[in-house]
Amino acid sequence: MKYIIIFLFASIISSAQISKEQLNIMPWPQNISLSEGTFPLTKNFKVNITGTPNSRIFIGVTNFLRRLDGRTGLFFNQGFVTGLNEVPDAELQINCVRAGKIELYEDESYLLNITANKITINATTDVGALHGLETLLQLLQNNSKTFYFPTSRISDFPRFTWRGLMIDGARHFMPVDVIKRNLDGMASVKMNVFHWHLVDDQGWRIEMKKHPKLIQMASDGNYYTQEEIKSVVKYASDRGILVVPEIDVPGHGTAILTAYPEIGSKVLNLHLNSGEKGQQLTQVQSYNLERNAGIFSPTLDPSNPKTYELLSSIFDEVCPLFPGKFFHIGGDENEGKDWDSNPKIQEFKKKHNLVSNHELQTYFTMQLIPMLKKHNKELIGWEEIMTKNMSKDAIIHSWKGTNEGVSAGKSLVDAAKGGYRTILSNGYYIDLVFGVEDHYTVDPMPKNTTLTDAEKARILGGEATMWTELVTPETIDSRIWPRTAAIAERFWSNENVTDINSLRKRLNTVSFRLEELGLTHLKxxxxxxxxxxxxxxxxxxxxxxxxxxxxxxxxxxxxxxxxxxxxxxxxxxxxxxxxxxxxxxxxxxxxxxxxxxxxxxxxxxxxxxxxxxxxxxxxxxxxxxxxxxxxxxxxxxxxxxxxxxxxxxxxxxxxxxxxxxxxxxxxxxxxxxxxxxxxxxxxxxxxxxx
Amino acid sequence: MKYIIIFLFASIISSAQISKEQLNIMPWPQNISLSEGTFPLTKNFKVNITGTPNSRIFIGVTNFLRRLDGRTGLFFNQGFVTGLNEVPDAELQINCVRAGKIELYEDESYLLNITANKITINATTDVGALHGLETLLQLLQNNSKTFYFPTSRISDFPRFTWRGLMIDGARHFMPVDVIKRNLDGMASVKMNVFHWHLVDDQGWRIEMKKHPKLIQMASDGNYYTQEEIKSVVKYASDRGILVVPEIDVPGHGTAILTAYPEIGSKVLNLHLNSGEKGQQLTQVQSYNLERNAGIFSPTLDPSNPKTYELLSSIFDEVCPLFPGKFFHIGGDENEGKDWDSNPKIQEFKKKHNLVSNHELQTYFTMQLIPMLKKHNKELIGWEEIMTKNMSKDAIIHSWKGTNEGVSAGKSLVDAAKGGYRTILSNGYYIDLVFGVEDHYTVDPMPKNTTLTDAEKARILGGEATMWTELVTPETIDSRIWPRTAAIAERFWSNENVTDINSLRKRLNTVSFRLEELGLTHLKxxxxxxxxxxxxxxxxxxxxxxxxxxxxxxxxxxxxxxxxxxxxxxxxxxxxxxxxxxxxxxxxxxxxxxxxxxxxxxxxxxxxxxxxxxxxxxxxxxxxxxxxxxxxxxxxxxxxxxxxxxxxxxxxxxxxxxxxxxxxxxxxxxxxxxxxxxxxxxxxxxxxxxx
Structure with missing residues (x-):
């Protein structure tokens, strides 16, 4: 008897009107209204798709069904969804006006409407519809015996168009399954840019058919095959995510120089005691893959035509693997030590009227722009690339802050004012293992800014950066999640969504649900x-x-x-x-x-x-x-x-x-x-x- | 003070002589002797390799160092091992006389000798040396503050040459990372054959460039690319494991027939009411991928030349992916219903004097032998292929038992007596979720057998079978491990190693250590x-x-x-x-x-x-x-x-x-x-x- 009373009581409290505060949606939608009532889930729940979507919607809907079934154990009748209008009378109707493109400023909005016996998701594109499905999953409620959705109406769209996560596959190699489960995590919190840091002092991670030395000598056998890269790009695209590859040059160059020492800047001065007195010869320095963490001197030689020949040929092979419009060339933390000590480079600077190493690096970076343009790619670089002669077509990735002796995100404002499009990562360095509040309170749009509307529009969004000096495939998820979900909210939701207590409460559930995607941050x-x-x-x-x-x-x-x-x-x-x-x-x-x-x-x-x-x-x-x-x-x-x-x-x-x-x-x-x-x-x- | 005493005490008991009963080695080695003393592990521990090994030893040693470092947290100085004789004065010296081949009857023996300041592993082949490294890892001991190996001498070799695990990638698709972590698990318990069940009623899982319909229509998008298959074969070979692919024919044929219904045996009898009275037409039946579990009737048509053309062409594409000598063609659970009801097939039987469906299936299977021989492959099939006219070159895979109405492993004895080489899986069906004791007490060699020595020699070993009707990538490891480690012991160790209490004690530690390989059975x-x-x-x-x-x-x-x-x-x-x-x-x-x-x-x-x-x-x-x-x-x-x-x-x-x-x-x-x-x-x- 006691038993029965408990159940009745549980049923009563659970069916009561849900308040917004009870919902664990993240990122919080732009507009949400709840009404009294519920849509009860049953074994017969089905989905129907209409309109003219990209085929990614079929994968998305099938995955949605499996995830919902895994949570509820309802044994849905509907298996794989592979075509339009398969179940015209389904309870969940999804309509997409047109196929979404994986590019910036794509329409990602959706309108989700839940009534007592029907759910609709209307979106311009399938990318928006996928976002709607993630919101719907987050709306799932239960009492003691059943699962249901609260009747509600949500209209939603992102605040910033660039909502990124960077993963460093170079310091510690992260196999494809690690990348894919994190892409699933990103999609579940509506992030849309995966920045893949593929080359650094510790390794070259891209299979190269024309330059196999990069793999043979500079990868320890740990690299992504071209087929794997294509499969990641496809997997990302199926989840509405753009992949931006990064090959970091001219600094962070140890891996490249391990395979191609002849384009390095370092010279070894040999004093020949025999022969003519005082005669000096320079010879090619050899390099070895870096095993430590830090900033190292190996740097490509910007005065050597072979450097550009090699890079151009590398881009010719790598660019076609990435259909997206952007290519990140790094450009950070080049200290120029080896440039200073190389007489040939000093001569080159004089000849080209390049006063500083910054100007020399700008010269270098400018050579890469046409190489990328040939493949329809725009160049992105870390903020160091922003010097007075840098093309306004380049995108500036702002990363420095008080740690580096400048005010946080200074370069972001400078870039926007200087006519550059820009992305903020300062404040989103999740590898520093700060608490979630430290990241959540950073906004890509500076507070009380004096930027004009045109300047503001150049701030594309932000990107969390997961550098991998201190993580392995087993631990990386626990450094990315759940904090990145909070950062995703900062990029998507209204700037006024800032309540840290609400964040923590919602994050608890979001973190738990991320596990169903194969993420291992808890387990x-x-x-x-x-x-x-x-x-x-x-x-x-x-x-x-x-x-x-x-x-x-x-x-x-x-x-x-x-x-x-x-x-x-x-x-x-x-x-x-x-x-x-x-x-x-x-x-x-x-x-x-x-x-x-x-x-x-x-x-x-x-x-x-x-x-x-x-x-x-x-x-x-x-x-x-x-x-x-x-x-x-x-x-x-x-x-x-x-x-x-x-x-x-x-x-x-x-x-x-x-x-x-x-x-x-x-x-x-x-x-x-x-x-x-x-x-x-x-x-x-x-x-x-x- | 209490604190100090506890530590002293712990040190004393831990440094005391280790007994064999304290060791958690599995499979238990053929010969082991312990002496008083220890080899203490330090940060400076290094490995040196001499002899003429296959390069897999470098991968094996590097992985060994990382696993040992992960357990002990000692921060070994030695990073990647890539060449011979890199550290001549290293504490662990490995010598391999020659490169091991991934084939049956390869010399897998090793001699491991641990003294107070030196460890040696001597083996004919690198495959044996890898086994020695696994034993060494299992020998690791600790007291409260340090890690060490007990001084000891182990000489070891396998009892059976076929120590297999089958994973069904068809019922539930198991991505490559699942396969690879299980290959690591296999290697850690010295198993050497991975039988990959790649095709069944529920899906075709091999990328086919010449027959893309198999993937497009019969895989739900879940298949292994040829590059992935090659990478699995390489990964297995690096761990001393042979990969045996299986394409199950002529039964279990729904996936093949979903793409190629024209070679199916089912006929649809159409009664045409219009036109001549009683006229009947047969037409090609269409098939759909099976979503349920069980034995189904879709079966290839053995009377149709197209069947053989297709299979031959499939083998031409698939065989080169697998350098090993064996190809499993299934052959099980064909009930012949569709053969009985197909007049054309009945006619064919008569014409060829094939009295029963068994004889018809033998006819079918015999056609495959030369197709495989062309690629230097020997045919293996489930026990149903063993009929009186079956070639003695075929290997018989014994699987039926009391469940199927015959005495356990009857076909194994019949095969050995009949001149066939044979493998036992009856008793090792780990998907049935029986307790470990049920499997551990089954021996591939029948007890009190009257088999002659020549007949006994035809019993190659055994194979655990992991059918995947009821597992996903998330749960499969918990169905394979740790029980398969006990089965591995049955295949490797002396037949007298049968103590169930010892097994359970050791299995507890083995299970825990399997997790370091990425297996998820516990977590x-x-x-x-x-x-x-x-x-x-x-x-x-x-x-x-x-x-x-x-x-x-x-x-x-x-x-x-x-x-x-x-x-x-x-x-x-x-x-x-x-x-x-x-x-x-x-x-x-x-x-x-x-x-x-x-x-x-x-x-x-x-x-x-x-x-x-x-x-x-x-x-x-x-x-x-x-x-x-x-x-x-x-x-x-x-x-x-x-x-x-x-x-x-x-x-x-x-x-x-x-x-x-x-x-x-x-x-x-x-x-x-x-x-x-x-x-x-x-x-x-x-x-x-x-």
């Missing part, structure tokens, strides 16, 4: 913890990981030499993520407790402190059979010690010497252990100082 | 449970999954129509696995308790019973927000009810009516809920009857 944790604990029961380790975060910025690999490209990334720091989950809960609990010292508020804080004392004991025991736990013990001991003292303090059982507390507290602020930091330090400090 | 569980629980904390669900097993044999999909190829496989039964972990513990506890009713033994049993009462309450609560939990409640309720009664009985607090107990018990034997069964039923029954 990879367990396997890594099992390795660290040496297959012992590891609740204590999990608890610690939920309050620790990997060291931020590049401090985990400060000099770039602690972790090399083949170093193990199976450690505790690799398990930990930004926005450590228990730390968020604890920090909120401490704030509540200090604002209002009720028993309930106190209890949550005390429970955590007790948990951490016990956790340290358990870790100690586990460490007897797990060497990889040893480096964590000093940190868990510090936390346990301060927890003991704080309990005494909170329970007012004992007066604690402030200096003892401070000393213990500061041990919790250490960044010396296992490449992680305690994300509860600030809250502990508040408790100490309260 | 996929969490994501699936999260979906079922609708992102709620799911300990109760996990607890239930650890005592439930999916319905065995094919009873989960009895008529073959409950689950279609696009049905959701994200349900509770998909999370559950054979050898449910808590059930094993509980079953042992009950046995112990009933043998010896000590308080300690009783306590374990009681703890479980209490846990299951609480679990049911928690599941009830969770189900308020998780429709997918509803189907589990009747089963958890039954378990909770009997647990309550058993507690009363054990605690002797109350005399329980036996009929009440029996009734409650039988509810726990139900197979009606959520496609699972309670793996603790037998132990509950023992407690009831005690």
């Amino acid at each position: 990879s944790k367990e396997g890594l913890l099992r390795n660290i604990s040496n297959n012992q029961k590891n609740e204590a380790l999990l608890d610690l990981s939920n309050i620790c975060e990997p060291l931020k910025r590049y401090s985990r690999n400060g000099a770039g030499t602690e972790y090399q490209m083949y170093s193990p990334l199976t450690l505790f720091a690799d398990v930990c993520t930004p926005d450590a989950s228990d730390a968020l809960v604890f920090n909120e609990a401490v704030t509540n407790y200090l604002n209002n010292k009720t028993n309930d508020n106190q209890l949550i804080v005390i429970d955590y402190l007790n948990k951490w004392i016990k956790m340290h004991n358990n870790l100690n025991t586990l460490s007897n059979n797990a060497p990889l736990i040893q480096p964590l013990l000093p940190l868990s001991k510090s936390l346990s010690d301060i927890s003991e003292q704080l309990l005494l303090k909170i329970n007012k059982k004992q007066t604690i010497d402030a200096s003892v507390l401070d000393e213990l507290l500061e041990k919790c602020n250490s960044k010396e252990h296992a490449d992680v930091e305690l994300a509860v330090y600030n809250s502990l400090k508040k408790l100490v100082q309260a | 996929s569980k969490e994501g699936l449970l999260r979906n079922i629980s609708n992102n709620q904390k799911n300990e109760a669900l996990l607890d239930l999954s650890n005592i439930c097993e999916p319905l065995k044999r094919y009873s989960r999909n009895g008529a073959g129509t409950e689950y279609q190829m696009y049905s959701p496989l994200t349900l509770f039964a998909d999370v559950c696995t054979p050898d449910a972990s808590d059930a094993l513990v509980f079953n042992e506890a009950v046995t112990n308790y009933l043998n010896n009713k000590t308080n300690d033994n009783q306590l374990i049993v009681i703890d479980y019973l209490n846990k299951w009462i609480k679990m049911h309450n928690n599941l009830n609560t969770l189900s308020n927000n998780a429709p997918l939990i509803q189907p589990l409640l009747p089963l958890s309720k039954s378990l909770s009810d009997i647990s309550e009664q058993l507690l009363l009985k054990i605690n002797k607090k109350q005399t329980i009516d036996a009929s009440v107990l029996d009734e409650l018990l039988e509810k726990c034997n139900s197979k009606e809920h959520a496609d699972v069964e309670l793996a603790v039923y037998n132990s509950l029954k023992k407690l009831v009857q005690a």
